[in-house]
Amino acid sequence: MIQIIHLRHKCIGCNACIESAPNQWVMSKKDGKSYLRKSREKGKYFIVEAEDWEYDENSEAQKNCPVNIITVKKL
């Protein structure tokens, strides 16, 4: 399993994470920030667990995020 964490309020809506990992990320039409699918809200963070095979794509999203608000951890 992996865990993906998103500090959502800092998002500038550049779309990079969605390009890298479209399974996990989607753009909110409401506020123009990306949303981590099926995530739970914990304070300012949005968190979700995913399968190991999704690690590479989401690591790329982490790497490409211009404001460094994505963390991907192996559990």
Added chain:
Amino acid sequence: MTKVEVMAPVGSFESLQAAIQAGADSVYFGIEQLNMRARSSINFTLDDLREIKTRCMAHGIKTYLTLNTVLYDHDINLMKSIIDAAKEADVDAIIAMDQAAIMYAREVGLTVHLSTQINITNVEALKFYAHFADVAVLSRELTLKQVKTIVDEVEKQQVKGPNGELMRIEVFVHGALCMAVSGKCYLSLHTHNSSANRGACKQNCRRTYEVKDDQGKELVIDNEYIMSPKDLCTVNFLDKIIETGISVMKIEGRSKGPDYVYATVAAYAKARDAALTGKFTPELGNELMEDLDKVFNRGFWGGYFLGKELGEWTDSDGSKAKRRREFVGNGVKYFPKIGIGEFRLRTGKLAKGDKIMITGPTTGIFEMEVGEMRVDDQVVESVGANVSFSMATPQKVRASDKIFKIIELIEIAES
């Protein structure tokens, strides 16, 4: 001559209060992420709009909302909700770049100002945008003569905005300069996937660089900050700027602190008043420049106004200000009848005679010298970290206030 507006950058309520106290005629600010300081400043949220408008209205200050990034299709809803909220809060204008934002603001009946991102350099471009906008900031890369030509042509050709009046021309008079053409830079996107045009500039230009050839031989360069321009400062020739006939003097710096906002607005308002009454002198210009040198700057140059090429590079990575501020503590409460404030020191040391600056979202900014301090009703000469103390203050202080110790850097160099 009509009054020339001083427009202040505000990125927080502290800076907003500072702008009000220093006598700004208008303020500009960003909401949420669609502005050129999406990364660096603590942007206001939609809920803050009304509060900003209320505070400004009480002082007759105009409010301009910046919405000037590149917009994607997924941003359109947010763009519209920001503009709708601005309309509802009765914000005076939207500063926009993208045609989608310009068009929608007009649709709902909001005044449009052209952003520096449009980079207006000639009167024909103004005639095109006059269908939508009443005010335009000119490119930072123009000379005084070019600015004057545009202002004169607006009058001569009667270039009028949607409000039926001649377009008002704005220029940047102070603040950071970009090594590219007014922010249209792709360095940050290239190296960090972080677009300056989405307000996420990583400021590559502000770093030092080594220059090597393909054999690995390093070139000796006298300044490793090869592309970090000094900051624009025009206060010493502001009379010349005002003579061009511009209507608005814009100050850069939405991510800077209240001390910067206060000092810049106060200096330019004073220079403007002197210039408009024929009392501007080079001495006054130099005196005001000394005041500006106390707050964040990378060294000053007069920009492109005087026709010089960009060759004025800074030689430091951050501010060259003559003094800096150090956070030491915060306010706790205030006893209005006796004019005493209670504070808590969080770090460092504070002694009688120290110069301090108190800033807060409601307080704004003021400076004072530390007088008599008391701890548990006993007079003390100094206090250390995690100690609560009280002292008299010239104005009300609040729990949301922060205390900064002012450190004069010249003193450090001498001691």
